[in-house]
Amino acid sequence: MEDTSQHSVKLKEFFGENSREFEKKLLSEAVNVKDKIDEILAIGNIDLVNNAHKLVVYIIDGKEKELQLFAKQEGIAWASHSIDLSFKLEWVQAIRRTLWNFLEQYNALVNEQIPLNFFKLEKEINTRVDAFLNTFFISYSTYKDSLIMAHRKLVENLSVPIxxxxxxxxxxxxxxxxxxxxxxxxxxxxxxxxxxxxxxxxxxxxxxxxxxxxxxxxxxxxxxxxxxxxxxxxxxxxxxxxxxxxxxxxxxxxxxxxxxxxxxxxxxxxxxxx
The missing domain is CATH 3.30.750.24 (STAS domain)
Structure with missing residues (x-):
């Protein structure tokens, strides 16, 4: 079996050539989030669609550090603006499903040329998506707690104004x-x-x-x-x-x-x- 890393460049090219189709499929998967995209952009300057493309690239390339940093930044952004976490969860799971749909299409095109090691690919892709979600939620929770503590301190100071x-x-x-x-x-x-x-x-x-x-x-x-x-x-x-x-x-x-x-x-x- 060939190492899945050799597909990275071709996969990125494939997603780049089919970015519009990827977005359409993603929006069809994210039933509840698609109508909130403009609202979330206005509230927190968070561009869900562009961020989805960025996340996919990090996942395909296996850029663990970049993926973790991106997840932390996203967690802080969502916590800062108190955006409903259910939207984030649905959005990332929609990205996961759409990513696998396009991997299936890609595999159909290259199967005879460069066979994919499916089990290894499945482990790598899903592990990276799960790692992103885990880091995001930890970052969100940590930052939210710090905001609550800061707010509590502010309230305490305001409640005793000397x-x-x-x-x-x-x-x-x-x-x-x-x-x-x-x-x-x-x-x-x-x-x-x-x-x-x-x-x-x-x-x-x-x-x-x-x-x-x-x-x-x-x-x-x-x-x-x-x-x-x-x-x-x-x-x-x-x-x-x-x-x-x-x-x-x-x-x-x-x-x-x-x-x-x-x-x-x-x-x-x-x-x-x-």
Whole structure:
């Protein structure tokens, strides 16, 4: 049996001469993806048809490194734009079927001249397609995870926005719901920021908080106590009536050193040095 590598050049020539037919057959195989080609191009600048030709060349040539790099790049591109993975899977499997259809046609043309070692060819082709898919999905998953983590960090930073007013005074406006998870983030960021920026007064505005659970209030008090140990006085503004009623009912009170004011504007008038 002749080594299948000798067919590489002729196979590429065959696919190049029949590229239009290859595309038509590919689109007929990719039933759900064919109507999404323009949309995917617009969303992520991903040219599925041209990429299919590139993938076929890498597979035929056995360019393992190029194939792996291409798969990684594709994985990152699809993850970046959150394109449905089912389209990618269908597209690659359609490429596989179309590739074998054209290999069959090629074999019919050259069978008597250079017989193909079918079993070796089958192993090489399918292994490369599977390797592409495997690397693609790993790359997609890894990059997607990194995007999620980056987004989570961004959300955490936005959920605890410490705003400097001058060299010693900062404002921490809390908006929306505050749960145990958020207070944990709050504790870490507040204490770190006090240590780094040497904050002497932290104005914590709660006017954007409609209600808080007892354990959240308790955690908040511990954060204030911890800030005090680091030399930072906390001023609380904007307590809602609902929160105050709950604190009275639960018998919760702040340390006498913790100052409370009705509004953020009052705190700014008192602590803002122009």
């Amino acid at each position: 705003i400097p007013i001058n060299t010693s005074v900062c404002i921490l406006p809390l908006i929306g719901s505050v749960d145990v998870f958020r207070t944990s983030i709050l504790e870490e960021k507040v204490l770190n920021e006090i240590g780094i920026s040497r904050i002497q007064t932290l104005i914590m505005d709660l006017s954007g908080i409609a209600d808080m659970e007892a354990e959240v209030i308790d955690h908040l008090m511990k954060i204030i106590d911890a800030a005090s140990l680091m030399g930072c006085n906390t001023v609380i503004t904007g307590f809602r009536a609902e929160v105050v009623k709950k604190m009275i009912k639960l018998g919760i009170t702040f340390d006498p050193k913790t100052k409370t004011l009705g509004t953020l504007q009052q705190a700014l008038n008192e602590y803002l040095i122009i």
